[in-house]
Amino acid sequence: MELNQYLSMFIDESRDHLQAMNENLLSLESSPQDISIVQNIFRSAHTLKGMSATMGFEDLASLTHEMENVLDLVRNHKTEMNPFIFDCLFKSLDSLESMVDDIIQGGTGKADVRDIVAALKSIVTGDYAKGGAAAAAPAAQAAAGKTADLDEFQISVISQSIEGGHMVFHVDVAVRDDCVLKAARAYMVFDVLERNGEVIKATPPVEDIEQEKFEKSFSVYYISQLNQADLEKQIGSVSEIETVKVVPITEQYLADMQKAQAPAAAETAAASAAAPATSEPAAAKKDAAPAKAAGQGAPVANRTIRVDIERLDALMNLFSELLIDRVRLEQLASEIRRNDLIETVEHMTRVSSDLQSIVMKLRMVPVDTVFNRFPRMVRDVAKTLDKKIDLVITGADTELDRTVVDEIGDPLVHLLRNSVDHGVEPPADRIAAGKPETGSVWLRAFHSGNHVFIEIEDDGRGINREKVLKTAVKNGVVTQDQAPKLADEEVYQLLFASGFSTADKISDISGRGVGLDVVKTKIESLGGRVHVQSQLGRGTKFSVQLPLTLSIISAMLVRLGPEKYAIPLSSIVETAAVKQDQIRQVHGNKMVNFRSSVIPLVDTAQVFDVPQSAEARESSAEMQMVVIRKGEKLAALTVDEFIGQQEIVLKSLGKYLTNLFAISGATILGDGQVALIVDTNALIK
Amino acid sequence: MGEELKVIVFALAHEEYGIEVEKVRTIERMMPMTRVPKTPEFIKGVINLRGVVVPVIDLRGRFGFAEAEYTDNTRIIIVAVGDIEVGMIVDSANDVIDVDSDAIENPPEIVGGIKAKYLRGIAKIADDRLLILLNLSEVLNKSEIIQLEHLEE
Numbered sequence: 065m066e067l068n069q070y071l072s073m074f075i076d077e078s079r080d081h082l083q084a085m086n087e088n089l090l091s092l093e094s095s096p097q098d099i100s101i102v103q104n105i106f107r108s109a110h111t112l113k114g115m116s117a118t119m120g121f122e123d124l125a126s127l128t129h130e131m132e133n134v135l136d137l138v139r140n141h142k143t144e145m146n147p148f149i150f151d152c153l154f155k156s157l158d159s160l161e162s163m164v165d166d167i168i169q170g171g172t173g174k175a176d177v178r179d180i181v182a183a184l185k186s187i188v189t190g191d192y193a194k195g196g197a198a199a200a201a202p203a204a205q206a207a208a209g210k211t212a213d214l215d216e217f218q219i220s221v222i223s224q225s226i227e228g229g230h231m232v233f234h235v236d237v238a239v240r241d242d243c244v245l246k247a248a249r250a251y252m253v254f255d256v257l258e259r260n261g262e263v264i265k266a267t268p269p270v271e272d273i274e275q276e277k278f279e280k281s282f283s284v285y286y287i288s289q290l291n292q293a294d295l296e297k298q299i300g301s302v303s304e305i306e307t308v309k310v311v312p313i314t315e316q317y318l319a320d321m322q323k324a325q326a327p328a329a330a331e332t333a334a335a336s337a338a339a340p341a342t343s344e345p346a347a348a349k350k351d352a353a354p355a356k357a358a359g360q361g362a363p364v365a366n367r368t369i370r371v372d373i374e375r376l377d378a379l380m381n382l383f384s385e386l387l388i389d390r391v392r393l394e395q396l397a398s399e400i401r402r403n404d405l406i407e408t409v410e411h412m413t414r415v416s417s418d419l420q421s422i423v424m425k426l427r428m429v430p431v432d433t434v435f436n437r438f439p440r441m442v443r444d445v446a447k448t449l450d451k452k453i454d455l456v457i458t459g460a461d462t463e464l465d466r467t468v469v470d471e472i473g474d475p476l477v478h479l480l481r482n483s484v485d486h487g488v489e490p491p492a493d494r495i496a497a498g499k500p501e502t503g504s505v506w507l508r509a510f511h512s513g514n515h516v517f518i519e520i521e522d523d524g525r526g527i528n529r530e531k532v533l534k535t536a537v538k539n540g541v542v543t544q545d546q547a548p549k550l551a552d553e554e555v556y557q558l559l560f561a562s563g564f565s566t567a568d569k570i571s572d573i574s575g576r577g578v579g580l581d582v583v584k585t586k587i588e589s590l591g592g593r594v595h596v597q598s599q600l601g602r603g604t605k606f607s608v609q610l611p612l613t614l615s616i617i618s619a620m621l622v623r624l625g626p627e628k629y630a631i632p633l634s635s636i637v638e639t640a641a642v643k644q645d646q647i648r649q650v651h652g653n654k655m656v657n658f659r660s661s662v663i664p665l666v667d668t669a670q671v672f673d674v675p676q677s678a679e680a681r682e683s684s685a686e687m688q689m690v691v692i693r694k695g696e697k698l699a700a701l702t703v704d705e706f707i708g709q710q711e712i713v714l715k716s717l718g719k720y721l722t723n724l725f726a727i728s729g730a731t732i733l734g735d736g737q738v739a740l741i742v743d744t745n746a747l748i749k
Numbered sequence: 750m751g752e753e754l755k756v757i758v759f760a761l762a763h764e765e766y767g768i769e770v771e772k773v774r775t776i777e778r779m780m781p782m783t784r785v786p787k788t789p790e791f792i793k794g795v796i797n798l799r800g801v802v803v804p805v806i807d808l809r810g811r812f813g814f815a816e817a818e819y820t821d822n823t824r825i826i827i828v829a830v831g832d833i834e835v836g837m838i839v840d841s842a843n844d845v846i847d848v849d850s851d852a853i854e855n856p857p858e859i860v861g862g863i864k865a866k867y868l869r870g871i872a873k874i875a876d877d878r879l880l881i882l883l884n885l886s887e888v889l890n891k892s893e894i895i896q897l898e899h900l901e902e
Contacts, residue, residue, distance in 0.1 A: 674786070717804065720835050730795055730802045738802055
């Protein structure tokens with residue numbers, strides 16, 4: 065069988081299954097008793113196993129097989145989910161994901177999964193829990209003290225190895241006081257160890273040992289085929305070693321150690337027992353969600369087809385040609401003035417605008433393809449940071465152009481991490497501040513006009529204006545004089561300045577700003593904007609505004625002297641006429657009254673150096689103006705004539721003309737002429 | 750005999766120039782252009798080349814020669830170097846010829862006032878016919894354009 069032709073299908077489907085498993089596992093974590101979720105995960109794992117085996121990806125298949133065994137026990141009520149099993153399953157998913165990624169990169173999907181498989185197996189045999197069950201055995205204080213630093217995973221590996229007939233030792237090595245190169249000696253010891261077995265854990269960590277960050281002794285947990293005496297002899301043969309103490313580890317030893325850990329475990333259990341009280345509504349919500357997903361999931365799966373994005377792009381390009389011709393035809397028809405021609409063109413116009421909206425919709429995908437990876441990410445980050453965070457996602461069905469969706473993931477990851485890492489305080493701080501222990505992060509998406517907004521809001525500590533300013537002044541982003549004059553929003557925008565990305569002391573500005581300049585650049589390259597709102601002690605909101613699509617926009621065509629320009633409708637507030645005597649001079653700048661506020665008047669023709677335009681305009685009593693908006697700020701652009709509103713196809717100006725002032729691109733008009741698109745943002749200071 | 754090099758021959762200010770044929774997309778007659786504000790003088794604007802917007806430069810202006818009136822012979826040579834596509838206005842485009850790479854010599858310091866770095870070499874194609882081969886990537890070098898812009902300010 066020629067497998068290559070099925071490879072892309074395999075990749076797509078295995079990604080879907082992995083995503084489904086990830087989601088289900090997360091919802092199972094909040095309602096561990098729900099066996100129906102386990103069933104879903106099991107089914108996905110089973111399908112994935114079958115697919116991988118057929119495609120010849122043995123490692124994938126064997127790992128999913130082990131996961132299946134674990135899940136099978138759970139769904140048959142032979143064991144219950146617990147944090148250890150969750151962690152193992154999540155780790156397995158991570159490995160599966162990296163294997164699939166490897167396959168996508170053209171690799172073979174092979175990976176070393178022995179550790180995870182061992183851990184999964186220990187769940188099936190129940191060994192990982194044995195230590196805990198046997199905790200009643202008499203405690204050996206010394207042993208317990210030493211082993212307390214092993215985590216559950218390492219314990220399960222050790223207990224597996226003992227069962228498999230391997231010897232497990234706790235090796236304590238002390239170097240002599242007069243040893244000159246401690247790190248080199250340690251390296252030699254590790255060399256001996258690694259030749260004969262496997263190091264499970266080193267205290268202090270290996271990296272520290274390599275950098276000589278240990279006093280006199282270090283210890284390792286070690287699996288080997290050697291016996292105790294041989295091992296002692298081999299390590300002892302390294303010079304400048306003072307003592308070598310090798311203690312064999314037995315099941316009993318492990319049990320004692322688990323007992324020592326029990327109080328700590330009880331603490332975590334108590335903490336997690338407290339959690340359900342607050343997460344009850346969330347769990348209820350999540351219960352509702354899968355039902356809905358299942359409801360729509362089934363029919364959709366049968367009614368959609370996957371289309372190569374390049375084909376859609378080709379369709380889009382052809383269609384934009386058609387639009388240009390349509391405008392041309394409209395023009396010709398109005399010149400020729402033959403009724404049947406005009407009617408035909410009008411009909412064609414209607415059909416093509418319907419066609420346009422369909423083509424546009426083809427490229428629209430719900431943002432949830434991006435959002436669905438966030439719950440897992442937030443869970444992991446929160447777990448490593450020891451924080452409790454409730455991620456609330458709304459509007460995941462909001463649709464955006466495929467190209468935007470593809471690009472927006474990374475900036476959002478950055479902003480979310482930022483909120484989790486620096487926004488939400490650790491539980492203790494939250495309680496001290498009188499907030500609920502569990503922090504909330506809201507991720508919202510919604511349509512508004514021609515834009516999609518994505519908001520990331522947290523109820524954390526907020527941004528400290530003064531600290532941001534201090535860092536900004538120190539980094540030379542603003543001067544000392546400017547600093548006090550800035551509005552809050554302007555101060556927060558400083559976080560996105562590139563000077564902040566290299567901020568050395570993360571804590572200086574509560575960490576905000578690390579890499580945020582990248583976020584801003586990315587979003588702006590998509591034609592979007594980021595706003596920040598914050599209240600000290602109450603939380604922060606990042607609001608990302610994105611265009612619905614990148615290729616066709618509505619614009620107002622205007623004439624400046626002999627030239628035509630397009631102004632995107634999305635930035636126009638309104639058009640108006642202004643009399644010469646209404647123009648005022650303020651500090652040498654022309655200003656004009658607009659709805660009870662005074663806004664600057666930009667002489668567009670002058671800005672663009674348009675020839676033979678100035679005199680003609682000065683003499684006329686009335687001028688046309690376009691009022692544009694950038695955020696809260698308004699400005700009026702003078703124009704000579706409004707030509708009309710049109711759908712225009714965005715064209716790039718190519719790589720040769722870059723960094724143009726106030727020009728964001730070009731479009732081709734009905735008469736074949738090129739018109740430049742005005743970047744209104746650049747015209748408002 | 751060295752390698753054969755196919756070049757497009759065009760005229761500019763009484764000299765004959767050549768560019769490798771692989772770098773030439775098409776040769777067009779003059780067509781309406783849309784001026785792009787705030788760009789150097791020699792960038793004449795952008796054209797609609799069958800649905801693609803392409804910037805056009807005046808090669809005389811680029812090399813600092815006096816600009817001439819456009820005539821019926823004036824052509825726009827559309828060239829592509831890397832991912833940059835640009836039209837170059839030349840006085841006329843006449844010929845496609847084969848040049849033996851052995852016949853290409855290093856350019857002298859000054860040829861008709863063009864800086865040596867814009868030139869790839871000089872080819873002698875007949876007893877009294879010299880062809881100046883252009884180094885397109887230098888001609889279209891953008892960092893230099895940025896410098897020019899600063900000079901104008």
